[in-house]
Amino acid sequence: KAGVTQTPRYLIKTRGQQVTLSCSPISGHRSVSWYQQTPGQGLQFLFEYFSETQRNKGNFPGRFSGRQFSNSRSEMNVSTLELGDSALYLCASSSIQTGEETQYFGPGTRLLVL
Amino acid sequence: AQKITQTQPGMFVQEKEAVTLDCTYDTSDPSYGLFWYKQPSSGEMIFLIYQGSYDQQNATEGRYSLNFQKARKSANLVISASQLGDSAMYFCAMRPRTDKLIFGTGTRLQVFP
Numbered sequence: 001k002a003g004v005t006q007t008p009r010y011l012i013k014t015r016g017q018q019v020t021l022s023c024s025p026i027s028g029h030r031s032v033s034w035y036q037q038t039p040g041q042g043l044q045f046l047f048e049y050f051s052e053t054q055r056n057k058g059n060f061p062g063r064f065s066g067r068q069f070s071n072s073r074s075e076m077n078v079s080t081l082e083l084g085d086s087a088l089y090l091c092a093s094s095s096i097q098t099g100e101e102t103q104y105f106g107p108g109t110r111l112l113v114l
Numbered sequence: 115a116q117k118i119t120q121t122q123p124g125m126f127v128q129e130k131e132a133v134t135l136d137c138t139y140d141t142s143d144p145s146y147g148l149f150w151y152k153q154p155s156s157g158e159m160i161f162l163i164y165q166g167s168y169d170q171q172n173a174t175e176g177r178y179s180l181n182f183q184k185a186r187k188s189a190n191l192v193i194s195a196s197q198l199g200d201s202a203m204y205f206c207a208m209r210p211r212t213d214k215l216i217f218g219t220g221t222r223l224q225v226f227p
Contacts, residue, residue, distance in 0.1 A: 043205065056213065088157050092159070092215075100145075100164075102149065103215055105151070105161070107157065108157045108158060110157070
């Protein structure tokens with residue numbers, strides 16, 4: 001079974017631009033979560049989607065948004081990019097949305113904002 | 115408040131030796147899952163092992179075992195017979211019921227010959 005895939009793997013943008021990252025979960029998984037990882041802040045939860053509905057949201061500004069499609073694929077969008085948005089963005093999927101369910105991660109998208 | 119604490123920023127271990135990575139957690143939720151992930155320099159987060167809060171026995175997965183002490187709220191990862199390829203960042207994580215997955219700050223493990 002194929003793992004979680006994320007595209008693109010690397011991205012360079014300039015301040016003020018917007019970016020869209022994509023995540024395809026493991027086949028059959030309905031829950032997708034997004035995380036931001038930076039050296040200073042560590043791993044921070046962005047949001048989680050289950051069956052096209054946002055179920056949890058982290059403490060990020062409204063510039064960060066996401067959605068999930070009927071095939072469980074998910075996208076996250078960051079508008080008006082800032083230098084501090086440079087990070088590794090990780091997507092994870094699980095079959096259901098409970099504490100007992102393991103989340104499997106994709107390879108991540110490295111975003112550099114200049 | 116929900117929190118994961120990893121007090122060891124870095125650890126060194128010789129090849130073929132065992133090593134324990136510490137993790138303590140805090141939650142008021144009686145039902146939760148505990149996880150360990152490995153992150154090599156490539157960046158991908160690799161799932162290693164899971165322990166449920168109601169599991170009576172410690173979880174094991176090959177060379178990985180989780181030393182779960184519920185009363186002390188600790189979930190230490192034990193890697194037996196370390197290999198050079200085990201050098202990476204290791205993250206402890208917890209998820210209470212349907213809440214978000216919370217990560218610790220990680221421990222960088224370096225295995226030397």
